Amino acid sequence: MKNFLILFRxxxxxxxxxxxxxxxxxxxxxxxxxxxxxxxxxxxxxLFGMEAGVNTLxxxxxxxxxxxxxxxxxxxxxxxxxxxxxxxxxxxxxxxxGLFLIVMTFFKTATAYLAGYYLTPIQNGVLRDLRNQLFxxxxxxxxxxxxxEHKGDIIARxxxxxxxxxxxxxxxxxxxxxxxxxxxxxxxxxxxxxxxxTVFVLVMLPIAGGLxxxxxxxxxxxxxxxQTQTGELLSQIEETLGGLRIIKAFNAEHKAFSRFSxxxxxxxxTFNRMNRRYILAHPVSEFLGTVIIVIVLWFGGxxxxxxxxxxxxxxxxxYLVIFYSIINPVKDLSRASYTIQKGMASLIRxxxxxxxxxxxxxxxxxxKIKSFDCAIEFKHVFFRYDNDWVLNDIDLxxxxxxxxxxxxxxxxxxxxxxxxxxxxxxxxxxxLTIDGINVSDIKLHSLRSLMGxxxxxxxxxxxxxxxxxxxxxxxxTMEDVVAAARIANAHEFIMATPDGYNTNIGDRGSKLSGGQxxxxxxxxxxxxxxxxxxxxxxxxxxxxxxxxxVQEAIDNLMxxxxxxxxxxxxxxxxxxxxxCVLHEGRIVERGRHEQLLQLNGYYKxxxxxxxx
Numbered sequence: 269m270k271n272f273l274i275l276f277r278x279x280x281x282x283x284x285x286x287x288x289x290x291x292x293x294x295x296x297x298x299x300x301x302x303x304x305x306x307x308x309x310x311x312x313x314x315l316f317g318m319e320a321g322v323n324t325l326x327x328x329x330x331x332x333x334x335x336x337x338x339x340x341x342x343x344x345x346x347x348x349x350x351x352x353x354x355x356x357x358x359x360x361x362x363x364x365x366g367l368f369l370i371v372m373t374f375f376k377t378a379t380a381y382l383a384g385y386y387l388t389p390i391q392n393g394v395l396r397d398l399r400n401q402l403f404x405x406x407x408x409x410x411x412x413x414x415x416x417e418h419k420g421d422i423i424a425r426x427x428x429x430x431x432x433x434x435x436x437x438x439x440x441x442x443x444x445x446x447x448x449x450x451x452x453x454x455x456x457x458x459x460x461x462x463x464x465x466t467v468f469v470l471v472m473l474p475i476a477g478g479l480x481x482x483x484x485x486x487x488x489x490x491x492x493x494x495q496t497q498t499g500e501l502l503s504q505i506e507e508t509l510g511g512l513r514i515i516k517a518f519n520a521e522h523k524a525f526s527r528f529s530x531x532x533x534x535x536x537x538t539f540n541r542m543n544r545r546y547i548l549a550h551p552v553s554e555f556l557g558t559v560i561i562v563i564v565l566w567f568g569g570x571x572x573x574x575x576x577x578x579x580x581x582x583x584x585x586x587y588l589v590i591f592y593s594i595i596n597p598v599k600d601l602s603r604a605s606y607t608i609q610k611g612m613a614s615l616i617r618x619x620x621x622x623x624x625x626x627x628x629x630x631x632x633x634x635x636k637i638k639s640f641d642c643a644i645e646f647k648h649v650f651f652r653y654d655n656d657w658v659l660n661d662i663d664l665x666x667x668x669x670x671x672x673x674x675x676x677x678x679x680x681x682x683x684x685x686x687x688x689x690x691x692x693x694x695x696x697x698x699x700l701t702i703d704g705i706n707v708s709d710i711k712l713h714s715l716r717s718l719m720g721x722x723x724x725x726x727x728x729x730x731x732x733x734x735x736x737x738x739x740x741x742x743x744x745t746m747e748d749v750v751a752a753a754r755i756a757n758a759h760e761f762i763m764a765t766p767d768g769y770n771t772n773i774g775d776r777g778s779k780l781s782g783g784q785x786x787x788x789x790x791x792x793x794x795x796x797x798x799x800x801x802x803x804x805x806x807x808x809x810x811x812x813x814x815x816x817x818v819q820e821a822i823d824n825l826m827x828x829x830x831x832x833x834x835x836x837x838x839x840x841x842x843x844x845x846x847x848c849v850l851h852e853g854r855i856v857e858r859g860r861h862e863q864l865l866q867l868n869g870y871y872k873x874x875x876x877x878x879x880x
Contacts, residue, residue, distance in 0.1 A: 279397065279398070279433075280390065280394070280437075286389055287390065287441070289386040290383050290386040290387050290446075291449070293380070293383035294450070295449055296379040297376055298454070299453070300373075300375045300376035300379060301376050301450075301593065302453070302457055302590070305586060305589050305590055305593070306586065307365050307369045352364065387438065387441060390437065391438050394433070394437050395430060395434045398430050398433060399426060402425070402430070402618065403426070405621055405622055408626060409626055410627060410692065410693065412627075412653065412693065413624060418499065419503065420499060420500070420502030420503025420506040421500065421502065422499075423499075423502050424495065424498050424499035424501075425499065425614075425617050425618050428498055428614075429495055429614035429615075429618050430614075432610055432613075433615055435607055435610075436607055436612065436614070438607075439607035439608050439611070440608050447598070448601075451601075455594070458591060461587050462584075462587060465564060465587060468564070468567055469564060469591065472564075493538055494538045495617055496617065497531070497535045497538055498535060501531055504527065504531060505528075508524055542610075546610075561588070564588070565588065568587065628692075628693075628712070630711060631708070633709075634709060634711045635711065635714075636714040637702070637703070637710055639799065640668060640718050640830065641668065641703050642667075642703045642704070643665050643667045644666040644689065644700075644701070644702050644800070644830070645665045645666075645700070645701045645702075646663060646665075646700055647663060647698055647699045647701070648661055648662070649661070649662040649688070649695050649699070649700055650697035650698055651684060651688065651693065651695055651697075652696055657853055658681050658853050659684060660852070660853040660854045661854065662685065664848060664855065664858075666832065666846075667830075668830050669828070669829075670845045670846060671826060671833065671843070671844045672833070672844065672845065672847075672848065673832075673846070673847045674686070674832065674834050674835075674850060675834075675849055675850070675871065676851055676874075680852060681850050681852075681853040682834045682850055683804060685850070688707075689707070689800070689832070690715060690716045690719050691708070695708075702715070702718070717798070718799055719801070720796050720800070720825075722789050722790055722793050722801070722803050722804070722822070722825070723789070723805075724804055724805040726782075726786045726789035728776055728777035728780075728788060730772070730773070731772065731773070732767075732770050733753075733762050733765070733770070733788065734770060736777075736788055737752060737769075737788060737795055738792075738795060739792055740792075741795055741796055750769075752792075752794040752795040753791045755794050755821065755825070756825070757787055757818075758784070758787040758821075761787075773788070783817060783818055786818050787817065787821055791821075793825060794824070798829070799830060801825060801826060801830065801832070803826075803831065803834065805834050805835060837878070838875055838878055844860070844861070845860070846858060846859070847871065849864065849869075849871045849874075856870055857869050857871050
């Protein structure tokens, strides 16, 4: 019950009308089932020689007690059946009862279909909502969150775990709105037929329910382990697909397969144990149901044979039919408890993303800025990811229109420093301002609208040239896209493809060379037309000819913009207005190229090493 309430409160408020419709249809299905079962009694009585005209018509009104009203209605039904037998004969009456059974069964199956009809949009709607929530949260979480998580595991949570929660929602709805309704109504009818038998049954059922509950006790724990291992499996698949070139180059196919096979076998064993326990619910509940049916048959038969109860043989058979009809809802209820436990295990994994704290918070009174007019200032900035400081007391002013280059050995803090400007991370100590406004006081969308990024690895999408260049730009025109591509030296090779700008470039731009991918990335930045440009080693992974074309495109891009360049190839930053040399998180030297060479320090050594 507690688990159901958790699922209901979180996922079903938007689907209340479907829930009400489903509940109504389930109640009607149960009532029509009772009417269809009820035809068994007169049919049996006719077949075994019912005496016509035995019953007399009794008066009744809605003000009567429930018991008197039920007795009067039952008596009058048998009175009219007896009259039918007298007027039309037993055979014709049997046909009429058969037609009544067909009509009741039609209504029963129709309402059962409608119950499922109204349940379907709930399940699919919850799946859609949950995927949307997860995807939105993934987009909003800081980059640091993903450095600690496997991409495959995140994909598993957004697919298999979400599907498991959807199954759990279906099971919980049936567990609370279908099966209990049927069980309660059926038991009320059983109680009206024979209270002695029903009390006996109520003593027996908790014993069976306790045994079924004991079997499923550890399923949640097993399911959590299974889903975690599935995430690890997807992570290995994702890593293998991304690293196939290295695997083949180092003849490591056997090692990669052994690693995957070992984990795959572990997953198999975990799901074997979990599924065997899940499958056990059905046979155990069926066996216990049969045992209880036999005991009830013995007990009820004894009451009839000893004449210690007013229940007749046809009514007892009706009782058994209804009681047996309770077995399936009880079995479904036990299976639903297993499914809900599995869903709760998946919910724990999904909540690790949904409830993850996002340290990059936007203030309620955050400001919008539409332009960059003055300077970017780092004022005594300190930053760390965990315990060790990555940036130490950074003081730097970047004036509008300046080209500032950051150089230094790997791990000196260059990329971290530029990641602070668009607030991919927040400053630990000190302040970072744009035009005198602290970046934490600016709306994120507004802040990042001022910036364009060109990274060492061109990040492209499995889409057309046009859609990659216009990514993030509102209402672009083809003329603007072509102009941006021309400036980026990309127009000629785009037009050489079969469909020009509508050609798909493949996964991560796999159909393009490194230089072509980078030029598309530059065209994207040109079309955005940002006042601040961040270039993170944009030419370091290219051959000489591609570098020349890309560098020319970058020069076109940097014109009349404030540019911050991270560079390992020092030849690309000779003309920078300011070069900052970072060492162990500190700016140890700053100045123009010629000035830094004269200092005969860190920068001179870097230049000498590259010359060598």
